[in-house]
Amino acid sequence: MAPLPERILIVGGGVFGLSTAQSLSKRHPNSQVTLIEASPTIPNPHGSSVDSSRIIRADYSHPTYAKLAAEATDLWRRSEWGRDGRYTQNGLLLVYPDGDSTAKDYTTKSYHNVKGLGEHVQLLPTKRDVLRAAPAYGETLNVAGGYVNWSSGWANAEAGVRFAKQKLDEQGKVRFITREVISLLFSETDNHTVTGVVLADKTNITADLVILATGAWTAALVDLRGRAVSTGQAIAYMRISDEEQRRLEKMPTILNFATGIFIIPPRNNVLKIARHAYGYHNPKAIPVPGSRTGETMRVSLPETGVPIPLEGEIAFRTALKQLLPTFADRPFTDTRICWYTDTPKGDFIVTAHPSYPRLFLATGGSGHAYKFFPVIGDKVVDALEGTLAPELQDLWAWPEAVDEGKFEGTEDGSRSGEKRLLLLEELAKTRRAGRAGVL
């Protein structure tokens, strides 16, 4: 096991950053760990890790993720991670419509993986079986089949982040700084070795190792072109009555890989509908990180505080007409674009930077990292120590760059929808259509 350097700086207070801080302080109590977060608060309301809910499932078509997710789910179920309403085991219904071989293939592989892991699964070969398993969903549902995994559930995402931060505060080993990092700090002698970070007020913070856990904002700090792209995903929330809450709260979460639409059971009279798709791009011209020649690049970066475009609302209303028709025309009380850090194959990036000594990345969540909150930090520390399991090392290595022109988002069989939708263009179309934003 390689010894770790003394002064370690983590940038980012989401799932990757907080979980890594937790594991470092447990396994390397003598290291001085500092975590820098741009948001004035952790939980950061605009961070990907913060929302009303996230699906906790081992239902993956890839056996390595299925196995790791089963370990994480077990902790959500049995340890303090899942207590006080942070985890609810309601089941997950994975469905595919007629004629969609990609969605059927993902679902079938996933079924065999979770069955092999001993989870409580039930194959639903016909539409009738699907509706019998989840009668709350409408008769008009366009499905050909699927399966339900009663061992899956969902987490209160914001509460999970609050819990992790509170634990770190109680242990008192990690120092927190709430400031924005504007760039990495490089050694003056070789221009490549990372020696710390520069904050927005131009203060330097030096360290022996910098870990970027900056999610969808990482592309502003290191050049990730062709390796990761930030994509915006639509979410909408609506208020429901007490009676509707009671009717829907025990239903399984539904995830349709053909449309990417998923509905997690409501809590506190709020129903959420979201889409796991190729997502919106938001290209911005920014300096190439580390460049001394003033070179610029265009990369997609998060836009926060904007409503979902009309295109997203139409997709949600179409899905609701099929799934829960009585809610199809009800106004949304809030909408949000939440940002994924998408890698070409949906694999995380948990590795040293190949060109910058003393820089490590823990990111690339690709829309599915939340469930790993209880275990991901340990894997990051394994990678730092050089003891990460070979199959994870392979999956989470520095990704081969794909041709930027062809890189439209993650291709792991779980994505759907139109490719390369431009967020600002879609919002402009929404305004032209006479809607001030979908609320």
Ligand SMILES: Cc1cc2nc3c(=O)[nH]c(=O)nc-3n(C[C@H](O)[C@H](O)[C@H](O)COP(=O)(O)OP(=O)(O)OC[C@H]3O[C@@H](n4cnc5c(N)ncnc54)[C@H](O)[C@@H]3O)c2cc1C
């Ligand atoms: C709509 C949506 C639905 C999802 N559903 C699921 C699901 O059902 N199940 C599941 O497992 N996963 C799901 N995910 C994915 C999961 O939530 C993410 O993969 C995970 O939360 C990513 O964590 P992170 O730490 O990389 O990013 P974040 O939580 O965004 O954390 C990064 C932090 O870094 C900070 N930061 C960035 N740049 C700087 C800087 N320069 N200086 C200082 N701080 C900085 C940011 O402010 C932010 O707080 C979903 C994601 C979204 C958006």
